[in-house]
Amino acid sequence: MTDLSMTIGGERVDAPSTFGVVNPATGEVHAQAPDCSREQLDQAFEAAAKAFVDWRSDEDARRAALTEAANAMFAAGERIGPVLTAEQGKPLAAAGVEALAAGFWLKYFADLETPREVIQDDAAAYAEVVRRPMGVVAAITPWNFPIVLASWKIAPALLAGNTMVLKPSPFTPRSTLLMGEILSEVLPPGVLNVVSGGDELGKWMTAHPTPRKVSFTGSVATGKHVNASAAPDLKRVTLELGGNDPAILLDDVDPAEMAEKLYAGAFDNCGQICSAIKRVYVPEALHDDVVDALSARVAAAKVGDGMDPESEVGPVQNKPQYERVSELVADALAGGATATTGGAPVDGPGYFFQPTVLTGAAEGTRIVDEEQFGPALPVIPYRDIDDVVERANATTFGLSGSVWSPDVEKAGAVAERLECGTAWVNAHVALGPHQPFGGFKWSGLGVENGPWGLAGFTEIQVQYRAKG
Ligand code: NAD
Secondary structure, three states: OOOOOEEEOOEEEOOOEEEEEEEOOOOEEEEEEEEOOHHHHHHHHHHHHHHHHHHOOOHHHHHHHHHHHHHHHHOOHHHHHHHHHHHHOOOHHHHHHHHHHHHHHHHHHHHOOOOOEEEEEOOOEEEEEEEEEOOEEEEEOOOOOHHHHHHHHHHHHHHOOOEEEEEOOOOOHHHHHHHHHHHHOOOOOOOEEEOOOOHHHHHHHHHOOOOOEEEEEOOHHHHHHHHHHHOOOOOEEEEEOOOOEEEEEOOOOOHHHHHHHHHHHHHHHHHOOOOOEEEEEEEHHHHHHHHHHHHHHHHOOOEOOOOOOOOOEOOOOOHHHHHHHHHHHHHHHHOOOEEEEOOOEOOOOOOOEOOEEEEOOOOOOHHHHOOOOOOEEEEEEEOOHHHHHHHHHOOOOOOEEEEEOOOHHHHHHHHOOOOOOEEEEOOOOOOOOOOOEOOOHHHEEOOEOHHHHHHOOEEEEEEEEEOO
16 A cells, blocks of 8 residues: 555556655655556556547547646645655755646647648548547656656647556656546546556556557657557657757857856756756857856755755756766766866765766767766867857757857857757747657657647548538
8 A cells, every 4th residue: 555546547546566766865765656567557558448438529528627637737736746856856846836837738738729621622522631539648757857747748648539548757656646646536537547667567558559659758768669669569659858958158148147047957957857958068268257157156056855945956866867977977077077066976865966067078978978867067168150060969869959149140040050859049948838849869759749749649630521
């Protein structure tokens, strides 16, 4: 028994066994979560398939239910926040905001118009393109934004008329279990099923014969496995994967002004954002001033348990990730880089790492070439625009990037040359439910959000009526 249950067919269901969930602020197991059995996963898919029959048939009912789901999430911040902070580590205020953001996403899709498109109306025929639901969706989420990223899948998939089985990361299962319990109060049984378990459960889901679509957010390595696993029966797949976003500063930026913006873009959520700034490119002449201003801002960040209202930066979410960040920073330092602030784990319990700015690390260093996904940021000098654009694009990642300058046109011209799903000017991690979000190259397949994300949960059907 655990205090939070899986939701299968509208019922709260315990699993035959449980697994421990660690609080990253202490490094200790603080709670248990149900470990879904294979039979229970079958039951979840069966419940979703059964619910699909009615759910697909009434769009008005779906919109009404999604509006209620949005309201339930708007009201859930104080319930979800502490559960999320205890397992994820992020500051409590940010954890509560995840519930609000999920409400915002649900409301956006509840209200999104889905017009039928007439493609022919002449003497021969009347023809329309319409969108049909796919059936049952298997949704798999990571540990950095468990609630928000679940809503990116739930809202469009359900609006389109699909039903879902959702599995959160084993590192952060409890907030999503709670979300499932809350939404089960307003959604018909079986429309949204939430199960928890380890990575093995994810493998069972992608190989299962029932779902027609896998919607996955996580790492590149796992995304490739998911794609392969979904291929034999041609399940549709959307993959939102990792990034190694460059931020390019042009030669007319004000270093003092950039400090706060770079800090927010790189260190929010302890740097654990797929589209966080992970490399900063600065003109040689501005390098030292930018490093000084940024280092001062980063050094001032208060690191601590997310339950402490003073904390700006929580712990790294889990031990393997903490070890990875530690390893990448140590590797850079051993290769001759300098930490102008931070550079090491924080002494004491939990997975705390000092927010770190690195200079003297360039391409060829792991922390520049790989996705660090943590509170450590390399600042890299460049000579000219052609050089920096080439270096920004010379990666297998292509999630997003940004260019910064008071001259928006000049920055926009450089942003046009970035090979990535979102190219920002004077912003980074500026996301919304109306904006399609996805990656070029190994950063993903397909997009989420907006009408384009909704389309990813549908099949196109032509309705053709011959005349005469
Ligand atoms: P992960 O790939 O390790 O795990 C993600 C999910 O996949 C978890 O629920 C996990 O249990 C499950 N899983 C693991 N192996 C599986 C398998 N073989 N088959 C099916 N499911 C499996 O990723 P993570 O460490 O939880 O998340 C961090 C990564 O996610 C980073 O690379 C980050 O950039 C990426 N991410 C991407 C986006 C985006 O929208 N592009 C958003 C957030 C995070």
